[in-house]
Amino acid sequence: MASRALVIGPSEYAESSGIPGHPTILASAEMYGKVLADDGMWGPERCRVLSAKEVRTVGGVMDALHEEAAATEEADILLVVYVGHGRYWSDIPGSQVHFSVGSSYKDKPWTWLSSWYLYRAMRQARAGLKVLIADCCYSNMLPTLGGDEDGKVLPGVLGRREKGSCVFTAVKDVEAADAEGCASLPDALRECTPFSGHLLHVLRDGTTDPKDRLTIGLLREAVKLKMTEHDHNRPGMLLNDASENIPLFTNRKHRLHRDRSRVPSDVEDWIKHLMLDQDYLLDELFRNEEMVGDVVGRLSRRKDEASQRLAGHLDEQADQRFKKPNTFARYWNRVEQARRA
Numbered sequence: 001m002a003s004r005a006l007v008i009g010p011s012e013y014a015e016s017s018g019i020p021g022h023p024t025i026l027a028s029a030e031m032y033g034k035v036l037a038d039d040g041m042w043g044p045e046r047c048r049v050l051s052a053k054e055v056r057t058v059g060g061v062m063d064a065l066h067e068e069a070a071a072t073e074e075a076d077i078l079l080v081v082y083v084g085h086g087r088y089w090s091d092i093p094g095s096q097v098h099f100s101v102g103s104s105y106k107d108k109p110w111t112w113l114s115s116w117y118l119y120r121a122m123r124q125a126r127a128g129l130k131v132l133i134a135d136c137c138y139s140n141m142l143p144t145l146g147g148d149e150d151g152k153v154l155p156g157v158l159g160r161r162e163k164g165s166c167v168f169t170a171v172k173d174v175e176a177a178d179a180e181g182c183a184s185l186p187d188a189l190r191e192c193t194p195f196s197g198h199l200l201h202v203l204r205d206g207t208t209d210p211k212d213r214l215t216i217g218l219l220r221e222a223v224k225l226k227m228t229e230h231d232h233n234r235p236g237m238l239l240n241d242a243s244e245n246i247p248l249f250t251n252r253k254h255r256l257h258r259d260r261s262r263v264p265s266d267v268e269d270w271i272k273h274l275m276l277d278q279d280y281l282l283d284e285l286f287r288n289e290e291m292v293g294d295v296v297g298r299l300s301r302r303k304d305e306a307s308q309r310l311a312g313h314l315d316e317q318a319d320q321r322f323k324k325p326n327t328f329a330r331y332w333n334r335v336e337q338a339r340r341a
């Protein structure tokens, strides 16, 4: 494995640039570096926080990204974290979100890094899973990247055409991301932006979820929950496939402090969890062949691709796990019943 994480956090701008250099940007970028270095799935040699010199120019950022992207293989993850300022100009060709670099000026779009270039470099990486975490204003507009008025999408768009890619954004339905830290967060996390602070809190301290590893789906749910509780803007997620089931980080909550009692109790509850993580407490679920049958039956009545795929996955598991004909018959009976219901 040679998974790579690249953290881009330009926090210093020219005084005449009109762009504020929030201290929360630097604090967040440094904290990503620290938290990833401490995570056994990553480690210091796999995580690169760009220096002030590197984030000063578009070239500096892109050279570093190409370097890291080139080091990945099919089995790897390429994680790019951007913390900074985002802008969206609708009056320039192929209007796309632009990210600030240290030499950007507020009203000079050409001094910003077009998200198109970032996506393109990520798309070209061999890594099987590509994740972009974007903590900036207008990150809600990232999904529109490359789309023209006829809804045509350029082939380089991450998260639409490409498999194994997702984008986790600070904002979902508003344009402005908060830069002011969240006072309810513990110690140094307070110095980060609210989105990164909450996200890093989950990565650093883990969640009470029983799983040992965090998928992007679990991470999103944990961050969304806290941000909603605190009345922050809602984070958003753009993705197109099963990549949210791939473990990305270690759950650092000690096993004793995780909530083992949180085993789903009914069909809908199981489906909700399995949608986020197709192997969620699978051994637990397969102790009850009738529940598996109900879940598969319910899913197979749904027309969407995600439900169909999950039903197929569970059915395959049932095939392997229910070796006794009677057990399999009880399972299958419930599938049929649920399908007819």
Ligand SMILES: [Zn+2]
Pocket: 182, 183, 184, 185, 194, 198, 226, 227, 230, 232
């Ligand atoms: Zn908060």
